[in-house]
Amino acid sequence: MATKRPDTRAPVTPGDLDPVIHERVRLSIVSTLAARRQVDYLELRTLLGLTDGNLAGHLRVLERARYVEFEKSFVERKPRTTYRLTAAGRRAFQKHVEALAALLPPRGGR
């Protein structure tokens, strides 16, 4: 590790934060998937309190970045779409979490 250089850099610069993950709805989606491994579409919509259009649009952005993948199946003859993070999505979230952790004030240091 290099020596500490306090006050020569901001705790976090905008470039440290991945815009694909940082957007509020997508950050909520990704953190939910990170905590629960896989979640089906309807459950995700309910958990996050989103409209179909809003959720679908943000999922598409995450799929295009290859952070999220889905699987379609049938459960009792009803179609179900299950989402999960890809390995790349998990790494990107981990990196994002580290950047966010860097901007949190030290615990107990209010």
Place this chain on the structure above:
Amino acid sequence: MATKRPDTRAPVTPGDLDPVIHERVRLSIVSTLAARRQVDYLELRTLLGLTDGNLAGHLRVLERARYVEFEKSFVERKPRTTYRLTAAGRRAFQKHVEALAALLPPRGGR
């Protein structure tokens, strides 16, 4: 405290995140101000690696929300503008930090 209800809510929902603070550049500005009490404009621009237009625009959004205030002074006959968080800005950042902390995976639980 109510009993724990795991898995009935997402760790963080989009509504838990203040859009004024969450935006990447503004989050960087606010976390810098939270860590350093007050910062002058040129230093902030350098620390965050921003253009004038970008920094000024985001500072205006923060001022309008009354999260940030500034003071103009002269140092060796040169004008200097110093920014700091207001009490409301500090509270809003603290609340945001708590929402972000809720989405971080448990330490050591990678």
